[in-house]
Amino acid sequence: MKEEDLLRLVWVADPQVSPDGTRVAFTRVAVDAEADAYVTSLWLVEAPAPEPQGRLPRSPEPPRPLTFGPLDSQPRWSPDGRALAFVRATEPKKPGQLFVLPMAGGEALRLTRLERGVSEPAWSPDGRRLAFLSATNPALDTPEEKKPKNEPARLVTRPEFRVNNEGFIDPDHPDHVWVVGVDGAEPRPLTAGRFKEMSPRWSRDGKWIFFLSDRRPEPWFGPEDVDLLAVSPDLERPTDGPELRTVADIRGPLRAFAEDSGGRIAAVGGLRPEPPRSYDQNDLLLFEGSWPRTTARVMTADYDFDVAPDIASDQHPPRGGGSMPLSFAAGERAVLGVVGRHGAAILALISLADGGVEELTDARHEVIAGSVTPDGRRAALTLGDVTRPGDLHVLDVDTRTLVRLWGPNDAVLGGIPLGEVEEIWYPSFDGRSIQGWIVKPPGFDPSRKHPLILEIHGGPHVAYGVGFFHEFRVLAAAGYVVLYVNPRGSTTYGQEFGNLIQYRYPGDDYRDLMAGVDAVIARGYVDESRLGVTGGSGGGLLTNWVIAHTGRFAAAITQRCVADWISMHYTSDFTLFTPTWFRKPPFEDPEEYLERSPAHFAGNVRTPLMVIHSEEDWRTPIGQGEIMFRALKQQRKAAVMVRFPGENHELSRSGAPSRRVENQRHIRRWFDRHLLGKPAPEYDAGC
Template identity: 25%
Template sequence: MKPYLTMEEIISIPRLSEPAVSEDGCKMAWVETTTDWDKNEYPEHVQVYDTRTETKITLETGSASSNSPAWSITNRLAWLGLRDGLGQIFVLAEGKPIQVTSIKTGVISFQWAPDGEGIYFIAPDLKCQEAFEKRKELYGDFSYAERDRTWNSLYFTKIGSDEDLIKANSTPKDLRPEDQEPERKLLGDENHHVLGFAVSPDSRSIATIAAPGSDAEAKEDAKVYLFDMPTSELKELPVPKPLDNSGMVLFSPDGNKICYGKPINEGKWLNVTTLEILDLRSGDVSRPLIDLDECTFPVRWSDKGLVFTIQRRTDYYVYMIDNEGKIVPLLDKPGTVSLSAAVTQKGDSLATLTATRDKPFEIYLNGKAVTNQTRYYDSKTLSHKEVVTWQSKDGTEIEGILITPPDLDEKKTHPLLVVVHGGPTWAAFPTPTSNLYYPYEQFVERGFILLDVNYRGSSGYGDSFRKLNYRNLGIGDYEDVISGVDMLVEKGLADRERVGIMGWSQGGYISAMCATYSTRFKAVSVGAGISNWYTYYVNTDITPFTRHYLGDTPWNDPEIYAKTSPITYIRKASTPTLIQHGDQDPRVPYPNAKELYRGLKDKGVPVELVTFKGMGHNPKKPGFHRAIMKQNFAWFCHYLLGE
């Protein structure tokens, strides 16, 4: 039998993202993230592929990071590259990367002007940052909670011809013509933190979504505006709150309509969001995709129609609303997962990042793969992945991915590991293994079977399913998990006495709940998980999340915070627990790990707390991913296999 992928091989497989296709359909660009073990980092670089010559080049900008490739209407390529730790825009001119911005706050995102002669971009406001730097210089470094307002602004920079860019790049700044000097601020202030924007086809108007601040609370009050370029007038459009939190907005090709995302029903974070279209002339509003009952993610409003992606259970498809309002499938073959897409303005070329049940994620152009990720898997034995369903305690149908050896012996029972994804609005997909937290392939090789659960609240199953964990976090999730375990035990596949569970973020929270709320598990791994909703509420960077899922603040409804917190059940805990957490985590702050650790330790429960120094909510270094994998492998092999 061929060997399974090792942990190091999984981490070393390049990861692809952000496909972009040139307007003539002849070139592709995407981001490839590789692994540098010596520097302990993940360099990411833009790749450019020419379909005519079938050749690929890597864009080098002298930094460890380049991303966000975008083609102009005239087939010029721009991207973001790091300079002194900040993102700056580069343009490919006659095969050479030329830096075209040098804003001190760094660029967050950008778009080409419709005519291809300039670039609009979002950046932290320069004057705002300068004011804070001046205060720091005078008094030292301090901040006022919720009073120190920061915001992003929208800027424009003119882009000359390739010849002009090369000439300017070789000329001292003080000798360059004024029209080649940098960026011009268009809009943004303390009451208008720019989240996203779109430029009208005639470049006379900019539709923008802006909030009265940059924190999660302020984003709840984001509004849609129209900025008139000739007069610099900013006009609020008649779009009731709330919006989705993506900041996405698009213009129709004729410039008469815009679209943006709106949550349906109550407008909570757990609700499905749909596309809403506003006619700028009549004021009419429509929601053409409301009946799809799942989040839709717009790609582009092309001349042929509005292209979008949508998750359907464990598949991800690409569709289009054509100019007659009909929903047309562009890529909806069962078993495909297309996580991102790009389309030309004419709508005649489609690029996707797509995986299937037996093929890893590749970049495709009009259905043809232009990458070859399969070479990393071809010489290996791969685990078998199958979609399974079962009923939870309340009768809700739950789906998950059963992961087994390809030659599974169904006549014997096996140690079972449950995997719980984060989110909660995300899902597990039956695609070849690429998980960097848990060594699926090594576990399978060692004799485990795994169940990756799409518990209530997961994406892809409609609005009603998403809302099932409202004021029911942890409790309903536990029932979904344990009913899946029971299903495999009843089938004779899983050993009831050898079951473990592991997860990161929301998955870590559910794992923590299983460690204290239940005695059914032999071992647990909690990655960046919540242990106490009180602690989380007052420390996280997304405070509204808690209110949206639990329905109130801990001061008004302490009972629901206690009911759904793993720490509440610590007195009956007995399950050996591995806790992995970054000490710089802003999303699930580190005190959550310390509380769970101290509670289990005081109870005499076997517990290990691993603190990753300088790490945020997710690891950014291959060494950390390797350590996390190895620690989990050792933990479960010890407690479930006795090693």
């Protein structure tokens, strides 16, 4: 596999099963290499009904396009299945507007022309209206408003003022809940004020629109606290006052949610006990009784794994979105959701009687996104594994029958030899078992000595797993053995394992990584003189930490890294520093920050280092990469820096296609120079 093969891949995003379960609409995401952009269009595939016992399901027909894009996304079926709402942008930098496509044929009807566009459409139960989100402010966004020639100064009054991949927070334009009729009526806002709203969904009786929102005045000062609220769709004026109803309010964030016919709410949420922890595992919560509901039954209290896990990959759809399914099922006696166990994201049926968890999909697969019919009997799923970025499937819940509807990359991957991926478990320094995977080169010969590259994930509270990684495959195709593992702090191994790194990040996770390298070397096919290490975000932090604490690696690449925790505390867009990662702020206790900052130990580094960073990264701002680079250059040590203009923290996952290819090419060529002895003259001046 080559770097440029990325340009040939196609992704299935946001699969939406029709109400009767017979069709699946989805967003097809592909690369327009000439435009150096992603194109998104809506496609449809028939979903064959389950066959009688013992008979194989018939082969589905290939999908067909419903629209031709290039910027169509977020398909949503009407309750009767006769129409499809979606969001269409006419130009790359123009906001998307709401359209409705009749499935019997004809042109899509445009419903909105809002200055800030729309997102997350949701149908009313009677199919007459749609709720959606928009940041449009009717009081400010008037057609007569003149745009200044030069952008004016920004007055910042709050500590949280910009977000990676979104830019500066505009206090006058948070996302609010809107409603519009499909009869051509003007759209109107239902909510107002300074707080951002998310995930609008109609109540089953159509009397309310539920939404999620963090209503804390200053979110920067602590962990998330997202509540479930409701607003009447019949309000004549937008409100931020007593007309809003609190439906569910716990100490901690609520995420996905679903309502049953009796008004119970199932939600994915993380309870935040005192004292705060670095990691709080997501559980399935059940809210019952009258509003506001301030307590919930924790249905997965005895299931020590994540609900709605975050599995790292560079091959989730770069555009088009999608979410993990959550729905009542089995006659509302259970909830269908995704659980994370040992690096896998698995669709499961969670009993509301005893919290029992029945896994419905194979643990060798990763559920990337999906949706469920209103009766909970059929699910459309995008499933990936170590050999495929993501294929479209339909699952019949009653019969447990899984049918693959489409493999968008069959032709591309069919012509590319891929090496074996082997799962391993090994003991760390304290006896804990650590899970990892080894990607071997195509035609791997265990009798030969191979160079090895250790890949380290970020987060830190995410997990590597059974998903497809293009970067790993490119390196394996170049002749490297690639090792990726889940050190302590990773998710999908339970609450205690995830929280082990509180006030110790980085620390013992470094020892887990080195134990993994030792375990693979012990197999006899790795050349100990040709070891490389790389990782991004928290993995960049650990890459820096590794080379500051051992000289065993011959080359390193730190991507979107952390080098200095003190400056990171003051400049990053997120809020997890105190008291979850550090006990005190740096102006009270700078020593704790210095003790865990790789740049503080830069004098120990002997490994040639490449620093890769994006210039618009607000998660780990580019100053972090500059600090590590300058710390080595000041000592006249081997270091180069690759800077990507116009990109942010998501470069390797959703950056411009050409830049993603260039990024991977730099990674391979740096390792080729130092581990394979291949010439790379562009780096000579830095070495």
